[in-house]
Structure formats: C-alpha cells, structure tokens
Amino acid sequence: MISLKINQKQYDVDVNPDMPLLWVLRDVLQMPGTKYGCGVASCGACTVHLNGDAVRSCVTKISRAANQEVVTIEGLSPNGDHPLQKAWLEADVPQCGYCQSGQIMSAAVLLREKPDPTDQDIDDAMNGNLCRCGTYLLIRKAIHLAADMQKQGAKI
Amino acid sequence: MEKQDALHSRRSFLKSSLLSGGGLMISFSALAEFLPSKKLAGPGMPDQWFELTGYIKITPDNVIKILNPNPEFGQNVMTSLPMIVAEELEADWKKVVVEMGPHDSVKLGSQFTGGSNSVRMYWKPLRDAGAAARVMLTEAAAQTWNVPAAEITAKSGMLYHEKSGKSGTYGEFASKAAAIPVPKGVKLKEVKSFNVVGSSQKNVEGLKIVTGKPLFGLDYYKEGMKIAMIHHPPAFGMKLKSFDASEASKMPGITDVFSLKLYEDGFEQAGFDTRTFNDILVVVGKTTWDVMNARKKLSVQWEPIADTKETIRGFRGKQEVVVPAGLETTESQYAKMQERAKEPATVLRKDGDPETAFKNAATIIERTYTAPFLAHNTMEPMNFFADVTDEKALVVGPQQAPGWSEPTLAKLIGLPAEKIEIQMTRMGGGFGRRAYAHYMFEAALISKKIKAPVKLIYSREDDMTYGIYRPMYIATYRAALDANKNLIGFHVKGGGIPEHAIHANRFPAGAVDNYLAEGWELPSNITIGAFRAPRSNFNAAAEQSFLDELAEAMGKDPIDFRLELLKRAKENPVGKNNEYSADRYAAVLELVKEKSGWNKTENKKYNRGVAAYFCHNSYAAHVVDMVKRDGQPYVERVYSAIDCGIVINPESAKNMVMGAVVDGIGNSFYGGLTLKDGAPEQNNLNRYRIIRMREAPQIVDVSFVENGIDPTGLGEPPFPPVFGAVANAVYKTTGKRVYNQPYFNSTISEKFGVAEKNTKQQGDKKLPQPKIKKGRTP
Numbered sequence: 001m002i003s004l005k006i007n008q009k010q011y012d013v014d015v016n017p018d019m020p021l022l023w024v025l026r027d028v029l030q031m032p033g034t035k036y037g038c039g040v041a042s043c044g045a046c047t048v049h050l051n052g053d054a055v056r057s058c059v060t061k062i063s064r065a066a067n068q069e070v071v072t073i074e075g076l077s078p079n080g081d082h083p084l085q086k087a088w089l090e091a092d093v094p095q096c097g098y099c100q101s102g103q104i105m106s107a108a109v110l111l112r113e114k115p116d117p118t119d120q121d122i123d124d125a126m127n128g129n130l131c132r133c134g135t136y137l138l139i140r141k142a143i144h145l146a147a148d149m150q151k152q153g154a155k156i
Numbered sequence: 157m158e159k160q161d162a163l164h165s166r167r168s169f170l171k172s173s174l175l176s177g178g179g180l181m182i183s184f185s186a187l188a189e190f191l192p193s194k195k196l197a198g199p200g201m202p203d204q205w206f207e208l209t210g211y212i213k214i215t216p217d218n219v220i221k222i223l224n225p226n227p228e229f230g231q232n233v234m235t236s237l238p239m240i241v242a243e244e245l246e247a248d249w250k251k252v253v254v255e256m257g258p259h260d261s262v263k264l265g266s267q268f269t270g271g272s273n274s275v276r277m278y279w280k281p282l283r284d285a286g287a288a289a290r291v292m293l294t295e296a297a298a299q300t301w302n303v304p305a306a307e308i309t310a311k312s313g314m315l316y317h318e319k320s321g322k323s324g325t326y327g328e329f330a331s332k333a334a335a336i337p338v339p340k341g342v343k344l345k346e347v348k349s350f351n352v353v354g355s356s357q358k359n360v361e362g363l364k365i366v367t368g369k370p371l372f373g374l375d376y377y378k379e380g381m382k383i384a385m386i387h388h389p390p391a392f393g394m395k396l397k398s399f400d401a402s403e404a405s406k407m408p409g410i411t412d413v414f415s416l417k418l419y420e421d422g423f424e425q426a427g428f429d430t431r432t433f434n435d436i437l438v439v440v441g442k443t444t445w446d447v448m449n450a451r452k453k454l455s456v457q458w459e460p461i462a463d464t465k466e467t468i469r470g471f472r473g474k475q476e477v478v479v480p481a482g483l484e485t486t487e488s489q490y491a492k493m494q495e496r497a498k499e500p501a502t503v504l505r506k507d508g509d510p511e512t513a514f515k516n517a518a519t520i521i522e523r524t525y526t527a528p529f530l531a532h533n534t535m536e537p538m539n540f541f542a543d544v545t546d547e548k549a550l551v552v553g554p555q556q557a558p559g560w561s562e563p564t565l566a567k568l569i570g571l572p573a574e575k576i577e578i579q580m581t582r583m584g585g586g587f588g589r590r591a592y593a594h595y596m597f598e599a600a601l602i603s604k605k606i607k608a609p610v611k612l613i614y615s616r617e618d619d620m621t622y623g624i625y626r627p628m629y630i631a632t633y634r635a636a637l638d639a640n641k642n643l644i645g646f647h648v649k650g651g652g653i654p655e656h657a658i659h660a661n662r663f664p665a666g667a668v669d670n671y672l673a674e675g676w677e678l679p680s681n682i683t684i685g686a687f688r689a690p691r692s693n694f695n696a697a698a699e700q701s702f703l704d705e706l707a708e709a710m711g712k713d714p715i716d717f718r719l720e721l722l723k724r725a726k727e728n729p730v731g732k733n734n735e736y737s738a739d740r741y742a743a744v745l746e747l748v749k750e751k752s753g754w755n756k757t758e759n760k761k762y763n764r765g766v767a768a769y770f771c772h773n774s775y776a777a778h779v780v781d782m783v784k785r786d787g788q789p790y791v792e793r794v795y796s797a798i799d800c801g802i803v804i805n806p807e808s809a810k811n812m813v814m815g816a817v818v819d820g821i822g823n824s825f826y827g828g829l830t831l832k833d834g835a836p837e838q839n840n841l842n843r844y845r846i847i848r849m850r851e852a853p854q855i856v857d858v859s860f861v862e863n864g865i866d867p868t869g870l871g872e873p874p875f876p877p878v879f880g881a882v883a884n885a886v887y888k889t890t891g892k893r894v895y896n897q898p899y900f901n902s903t904i905s906e907k908f909g910v911a912e913k914n915t916k917q918q919g920d921k922k923l924p925q926p927k928i929k930k931g932r933t934p
Contacts (some may be wrong), residue, residue, distance in 0.1 A: 015443075015445075016408065016445070016449075019443070019445045020445065023443055023444050023445040026444070027442075027443035027444055027445070028443065031368075032368070032370045032372075032374070032375035032377070033367070033368020033369070033370075034368070035374070035535070035536070035584070036374065036444075036537070036613075037535050037536075037616065037841070038616045038840055038841040038842070039615060039617075039840070040616075040841070040842050042840065042841040042842040043535065045535060072368065073367065074367070074368050080363055080366060080367040084366075085363075085366040085367065088362070088365075088366045089358060089362045089363060089366060092356075092358050092359055092808065092811065093811075094230075094361075094362060094366070095231070095232070095811060095812070095815055096229055096534075096535065096536075096583060096584050097230070097359075097361065097365035097371065097582065097584070098372060098534075098535040098536045098584030098585060100365050100366060101365075101368045104366060119854070122849070123849050124850070126849040127848050127849050127850045128848075129849070130535065130841065130846050130848065131535070131849075132533060132534060132535045132585050132587075132819075132846065133230050133535075133585060133815045133819075134815035134816070134817070134818025134819045134822070134847070135811065135814070135815060135818075136849045136852035137814050137852060137853070137854075137855075137856055138811060139849070140849075
C-alpha cells in the first residue's frame, strides 16, 4: 500500500511502486484531468504539483509521491476559480484543450514564483509544455491577465 | 421531417420519430442512453425535452438545448455550429445549453469534421433548423393565443404579441410546437440583422477544459473496462511472424495476449480504411502501466512483407492497389524521387504552347523543392473505447468521420449499423489523423475477442510510428521569361511518395498563357493520410517561394507581381476550370499589404516575407516579419488576412488563424520524419521537434475580409501560405533561399535535401541552427 495525498485528500493505492504518478491518477484513481502525451517528460501535458513544484507525472514514480503533497488540475482550485483558470476562460485560450491542464499547472508555479512575469519569464517557464494547436500567444496573454487578477486580488 | 443525405437510418425509435412527420417528445431517460456522454448533460438537467428539428430540444421551463452535429477537435464547432442555430432560432445564447449530438446521419447530417467543411456544410441546414423551430414555436403561440402568427415576434427565447400584450417563453410552447410538422423553406434572416453570428462567444467547454473534466476519448471510463495496447512491427514493410507471450502473460495485471487480423484477405476497404499493420499483437491488462511493462517482456519475430494487394473502394471507385515490399530509407527515397522526376509524368493541365515558350525564352528560372513525411502528433494519441457483444456495440472516442468508419466497423464485427452506437468525444487534436479509424476497428475487435469493455491506447511511440503521414514531396518549378522579363511560360512537375501534391487548376494557372502541370507518384508501404490542408501545405511553400524568386528576377515587388497575375486571371483568364476567384485572392493580398504597412519605412527593420494561397474554398495571405534573435532566424510578428466569408465567432476564428500560423512556422522550421530500413527514426516528442512557446511569434495580427459571402473553410486555409511566407522571410534574413523543408532542422533537410543539387543553388549549410534550449525541467 502506498499512501498518497492528492488535492488534500488521502488515498491508499496498491500498485507497483514504479508506476508513474500519471497512471495512478488516470487508471487507478480515475482522475483524468492530468493528460498523457509522451511518457518521456517532453510535452508537459501531465504536469502536476509535487510539494509545490511542477513535475512531469509521466516520469514521476509513485513511490516518490508517497506521503507528499500532490496537486492536480482537479484540485488547483475548488471551483475552477484560480486566477489562471479565470484568465484562460477570459482569453478563451483552448483550441482542442488537451494540453491546457498541463499548461495551467506549469503556469501556476511560475505565477507563484514570479507574480509579475515578463514575456521572457513566460517563454522560459512554459517552454516545456507543447501545444500542438499553437495557442502559445493566448497562453502568454492569459498568464499576464492572471498576474493582473492576482495583483488586484492581493490589493483587496 | 426532412434532412439532407439520409445515408441510412439508425435506431428504431429514431426511425419512428422520423415517420411521425413532426417533432416528438422524447423523455430524457429514453434519450439518455443515446447521448454521447451523460456527464455532458450533467445532473440536474430537466427530464422532459421537446424536440424541434433534430438539432433543438426545449424543456417546458425554457431550457434550450442545441446539439452540435460535428466532432470537435479544436476548431470550436461545439460553439460555432450551435451559434448558427441560435441565430435563426432567436434564442438567448447565454441561456443555450450545448451538447454533442449522437451519431445519427439521418437527423444530423454528414457529421464529418475535415476539409474545413464543418461550418461551410452546416451553414444552411443549421440556419434552416433554427428558423423552422422558430416558426413552429410562433405557430404554437398563435394557436394558443388565437392570434395571427404574423403578429408574433420572437426574441431571446421569448414570444411576444404586442397588440394583446401577451408573451411567453419558448418553453411554454415547446410541447405544442413539437407536434407541428417541420416547415420547409422558411425565410432566413438578413446577414445585417445577425446578432449571435459575428459576435465573439467563449468556448462552451472552456470551464470543463480548464478544470480537467473528462472530455477526451482517452479520459473515457467504464466500470470494469480493461486497457489494451497494440504491439506493431518496428518498421514499415514488416509483419508479425510469431510471438512468445509466456513471460508477458505472467506480468502483473495482464489478462490476455493474442494476435488478430484487422482485415481478412480480400476485404474491401473503404477509402479511409488505411491499414498499416494488419496482423496485430494485442496485450490486455488492468492499467496502462501494466500493459506497457508486459509489452517489454514479449518475444516477437517479425518478417518482411511480400507485395500485398489491397482492394479499396474510395472516391475513385473500386481499385486494386499493390503495396510494395521493402524496407525504405529516407535517403534512398529522396534519391528515388530525384531519379523519377527525370522521367515523363502525367499531364494534368496544359494551356497554350509551353514547349515553344520555353524554347524561345530569354531566361529560364528553374527551382526544385522538397518536403519530408510529417507526423500529425495530435497531443492526445490515438485511442478508442469499445464494448462489443454478440447483440450490440458501443464505441466511444475521438473520430473525425464516424459516418465513414461505421460501415467498415459493421462489417468487421458482424453487426448491422443500427446495433452500433458511435459516441464522439472531444478530440485532443486531429489535423486529419483521426479521419482514419483503424484504432476504432482494432478496439472493437479486441473487445469482441475478450468479451469485455476495453480501451485501446496507443503510446506516443505507437502513434508516431504507425504512419498515415503527410506524404514526401518534390516539385520542380520553371518559368520562361522573354527579353523584357515578361512571364511567358510556367511549368510545374511534381511528384511524391506515394502521391504528388499538384493542384493543376490553381493559381498561377489561369494567369499565364503557356502553362503546364504534370504529376507522378511512387508507391510505398509507408502509409500516408490527410494532414492539415493536404497537398496545399507543400504547394504553398514551393509555389509561393518560387513566385517570390520570380518577382525578384523580374525586378518587381512580390505583392504587386502577384496582383498583376491575378488581374490577368480576372480580366482575361487562360484556360478552363480555374478553381479560384481572382478577386478574392487579390483582396487578401491587398488587405495584408495595408494591414502590414508593407511599404512603410518603420517596418524596414524586419525581414519581410509574403505569401498567399487558396484552398478549401478560402483565401489567406500572410506577411511574416523575421528578425535574428541570438543569431537565429525568429518570426517575431505576422500579419494575416483571411477571406473565409462570414465569420461565425471572430475571436475564436482569430485563435484558429494564430494557431495555423504557429503550426506553419513550426512545421516549416522543424517538422519532419525520417526512416532507416523502414523504421521511423523519430518515435517520440524528444526526437520529433514541434514548435514551442519560445519560438512562437510575439504578435499575430489577424484580419478578415468582410464580404458577407456564405462561410467557407477556416481550419486549413491559413496554414499552407505560412510555409511560403516563412521561406521568403528566411531569404531576406539570411540572403539564402531555402528549398528543402524543414528549413532549420539539420538532421533532415541538410542530410537528405536534393533540391540544392538540382538547382545548383548555394546551400544553406552555414545557416546557424536554432539551439534547442531545455525548458524549465521540473
């Protein structure tokens, strides 16, 4: 049994300790918001937070996540009202939408570390997340928008 | 009730609703099992719907639901198609509930996503449906209020009779309206009075996407389902010989390992039933990870295929096709194309006397262009869910063409179409790849064999090495100029593996007196398929680069040169069957010239490349502004001018164009798949380069021509000319022309490109290659 804490909830799973976190989330716990894209940490679709860091869950063994804090897109905010999620909707970013949960999870770490990121910061932080539809320009826009929302929220 | 193209009727209860002649009340419980996914309807939805035409359902308390007929793969039809219905229905868009429709070609039309056809093909049927429902509701109110229908107005889901002061919601009259026969030929709204169409509306599935709700095929889950993966040969031209599954079967979670045949010998395949590997080795287990691990323990012998005959009944009728044996290698494929290009080819179009024009030419300019295979690499790999029993089948997943795949599926699993339910999930990208349904068929055969629900998953490696690639292309363009540098002859001869890209009746056909287009093809066992703007995605690169070079040789501005040719094509067109409108073509060039400030001094700091193209009934022109950034060519800004007729959802349409621009830059810079002894040399995203955030432009400025013409395509048309505009900007940036795609991926174009040798151009070997910097690796 491996104990997991995902989105503030406790889970015990009986799986091979080598199984990547991605497949535990998707196949064992039925949390499919985290996407499979490549399995080799090259596309970023599977990005989740492990103790606050953005990690590629497709290459993160479940044993590494045991008893650690895991946050997935399903747990980023209670009602889909994280500034990034709101900004994503406002900028109407997605085309197919498949990569977007990974994009948002990467962006969330960026925004926490750099509340007012430059385009360069965004390009650097987001370069590991592929979007085959090419929504990169709107992702940049949405991250800036979320940064603004966050600042306004902080003032209040 | 009449609907277009009733291919075959599906389910008995739907049939009865058709026979009833009008709308029919369907309780939610009966409908539920036919809905694509209950989760989309969600809990708390009303349980009583009145159906007004196949696209609209209304509850007594005025919830208006519009069904989207077409598979969604990012082109945003879930939003834009229902907007068209809402416009004519006079519904309040904010209150409309959108749902993916069931697969039902009788009620919902062809349901094909591809060829930039969704909006174009559904424009009229959806307007008709919305308008008919509005009339039915109005008539129901007229009967209830006992007033003339003509005195009733409909607005925002409400009906008003001004004289009597009566008003009511659509919901109040839905029951009565559903019993009224669907009227035909209802007068549609004037374009100028549209208020939903042409307004920017957010993606109706946006919230589900950003909160990670299960929308995609890969997310589909059914209690008790198993996971299957297919182990296919490591190379094209190989097949399964034998296997030993004793170790793999013992791995944790594994329930079945077996081989099966997709098509029996002599099976008549439909046009899109591409088969790459027919004998498939299947591993079934509890989780994806279990199956992935078990695959490593398989002991498999592969053997070369012999020449293989396939019977295909496609758009060209029934054909016997021989798939050649052999293990192909990119280097020899380029060499073979080069050799074949010297041989005679099929004449596709000839105007005037091109031979004489070239004989009399003062100058002949000849350039050869090449392009490699491209893999679609949709972000969501191929997958499908299937639950097939002796009585019925449910298949759920990402599929662009359910109507094409269903007949083949029916034959393969031995069930009639009315016993098969295809549910269409949102697709994590398509780009043409999901017009092919082998993975749906495979999933169904696996489920039938193991007698259990199963989800078939392709790993990225499986997906990228399966084929259905954009073909390899080569084309030689020749121009004959007289002593005054007038263009007197134009010749294009193109070939490819396994098909050429030539559209013989497109620009500059019609604009040159002496014109010749020829094509040839080389068979191959590498399977190919539609890739965003098939053929055009190569032509626009080659032809638009060539025209740029031609303009330079003639001492003309590249936009003015094209406009001159288009003027000729309009005023005194050469030949017949010219596919394009010279006016619309010229209009996008004029628009991009204006918007980009083409001649403005402040833009001189950019290395500017222009290109335009017509395909899928629409017109696109781009000006690409390139700079050197850290010594590397970088597209900083792009101006795009598009004519796709009426734009349904402008901001979303701009998103689509921006995406096409990014996709075009990415594929022209980096895209390509190579083979060694039949085996793809790129099998995952760490080896196959796709454009990333850092390489995307800062600005893509999109303008649409406003001409009130019925909508034409948008998903594909902006894509092809990006390649040409990029090539022309590269020349301005580096002083060197690029002839081989991809322009900046040294492992492909420099190693294999043959065009430079053909044209004796200076190579671009000294061009600095953009460095692949590692992203922020967690």
